[in-house]
Amino acid sequence: MADPLxxxxxxxxxxxxxxQLDNPQLRGRPVIVGGKPGGRGxxxxxxxxxxxxxxxxxQPIAKASELCPHGVFLPVRMSRYRELSQQIMRAxxxxxxxxxxxxxxxAFLEMTGTERLFGSPHDTAGRLKxxxxxxxxxxxxxxxxxxxxxxxxASGYDKPDGxxxxxxxxxxxxxxxxxxxxxxxxxxxxxxxxxxxxxTTVTQLRAQTIEHLTRLFGEAGAWYLYRSARGIDPGMYAxxxxxxxxxxxxxFEHDIAGAETLERVLLELSxxxxxxxxxxxxxxxxxxxxxxxxxxTTKTARTTRTAPIRSLEELHSTAVELLHRRWxxxxxxxxxxxxxxxxxxxxxxxxxxxxxDRGERQRRVEDAVFDLRRRYRGIAIRKARNLGETNR
DNA sequence: TCTGGGGTCCTAGGACCC
DNA sequence: TCTGGGGTCCTAGGACCC
Numbered sequence: 001m002a003d004p005l006x007x008x009x010x011x012x013x014x015x016x017x018x019x020q021l022d023n024p025q026l027r028g029r030p031v032i033v034g035g036k037p038g039g040r041g042x043x044x045x046x047x048x049x050x051x052x053x054x055x056x057x058x059q060p061i062a063k064a065s066e067l068c069p070h071g072v073f074l075p076v077r078m079s080r081y082r083e084l085s086q087q088i089m090r091a092x093x094x095x096x097x098x099x100x101x102x103x104x105x106x107a108f109l110e111m112t113g114t115e116r117l118f119g120s121p122h123d124t125a126g127r128l129k130x131x132x133x134x135x136x137x138x139x140x141x142x143x144x145x146x147x148x149x150x151x152x153x154a155s156g157y158d159k160p161d162g163x164x165x166x167x168x169x170x171x172x173x174x175x176x177x178x179x180x181x182x183x184x185x186x187x188x189x190x191x192x193x194x195x196x197x198x199x200t201t202v203t204q205l206r207a208q209t210i211e212h213l214t215r216l217f218g219e220a221g222a223w224y225l226y227r228s229a230r231g232i233d234p235g236m237y238a239x240x241x242x243x244x245x246x247x248x249x250x251x252f253e254h255d256i257a258g259a260e261t262l263e264r265v266l267l268e269l270s271x272x273x274x275x276x277x278x279x280x281x282x283x284x285x286x287x288x289x290x291x292x293x294x295x296x297t298t299k300t301a302r303t304t305r306t307a308p309i310r311s312l313e314e315l316h317s318t319a320v321e322l323l324h325r326r327w328x329x330x331x332x333x334x335x336x337x338x339x340x341x342x343x344x345x346x347x348x349x350x351x352x353x354x355x356x357d358r359g360e361r362q363r364r365v366e367d368a369v370f371d372l373r374r375r376y377r378g379i380a381i382r383k384a385r386n387l388g389e390t391n392r
Numbered sequence: 393t394c395t396g397g398g399g400t401c402c403t404a405g406g407a408c409c410c
Numbered sequence: 411t412c413t414g415g416g417g418t419c420c421t422a423g424g425a426c427c428c
């Protein structure tokens with residue numbers, strides 16, 4: 001049987017590269033994609049020219065414009081990025097029947113046993129890079145390895161326009177060369193925790209016993225670190241869970257202290273969440289509410305309903321209940337969000353007898369509205385209450 | 393520096409049942 | 411009367427990723 005072989009494809013500075021592709025005058029210049037300068041946004045993506053100034057993603061826009069005053073600041077154009085992403089994913093599917101897209105700009109390709117068909121993996125990856133470049137004008141980086149985890153680390157090793165292969169047997173040597181921060185899943189907090197025990201490199205991490213790591217990080221965290229330090233896939237994308245979540249949140253330009261405004265914003269957010277739920281044919285019983293206050297403290301409230309959410313009215317009123325349960329001191333709110341958890345695919349006939357006629361009628365009306373909206377994209381069908389000013 | 397929006401997964405404690 | 415241990419469900423919070 002052939003050795004397992006994976007490609008990880010990662011697009012380089014994706015949003016910023018698309019902007020430079022669509023507007024050639026931006027090529028070679030520091031491009032920063034994200035919220036408006038002066039607003040409360042952060043950097044979503046930036047070109048390598050901007051990175052040279054110290055700009056990086058998730059950085060507050062205010063800081064980025066300080067570091068890079070001559071930068072070109074642009075808003076996010078998600079639909080355009082999605083278009084190019086799809087084009088690239090199509091190109092990838094010519095190389096493997098198993099393309100697992102994990103985000104808008106990344107995918108894994110199962111390449112096990114393709115050598116007889118395509119030739120050496122390294123040459124194949126090179127061909128794939130040229131093909132994407134030729135078709136879309138964008139560069140990608142590819143990591144090749146015996147597992148997804150190592151392929152992911154390898155694609156980041158040689159960015160941008162990179163191509164790097166970890167051969168079987170090189171797992172330990174390859175991970176030993178990486179800084180701890182490059183191990184996927186080891187963030188700031190974990191590094192800070194490890195540093196307290198004098199662990200700052202992958203080699204030092206590897207020297208720890210599983211018992212010691214368990215005391216520091218709990219069982220799941222310990223095994224994750226133990227395996228990833230040895231180049232063994234810790235199970236990053238192992239088993240897809242059956243349920244997922246759908247949520248929507250918004251940060252206000254100015255903090256809001258009025259309950260009525262918050263409730264109206266919750267109606268809008270609930271509407272968006274329910275629309276996505278219906279589009280994918282899901283059902284959910286768990287509703288979550290999130291608020292963030294001026295001092296950045298974040299509170300969540302959650303409730304599990306006995307029956308699935310059936311209407312916008314139900315979702316909205318549940319969210320409002322949770323808001324009043326959690327927002328007791330009425331301090332100004334910076335962010336508010338609503339979500340559905342444990343979303344399952346709607347299977348089988350619903351138990352109609354559990355629902356009152358009125359709820360059922362309401363659901364049918366809403367279904368009709370959602371259907372209209374699906375067919376006439378962009379049309380605004382909203383509740384009258386939702387038409388007022390929302391202060392965003 | 394003054395911190396988005398969309399997610400996933402884990403932990404800990406309490407309630408409840410056997 | 412006082413006391414187990416395990417399992418499951420629920421809620422709140424937090425780390426991490428793109």
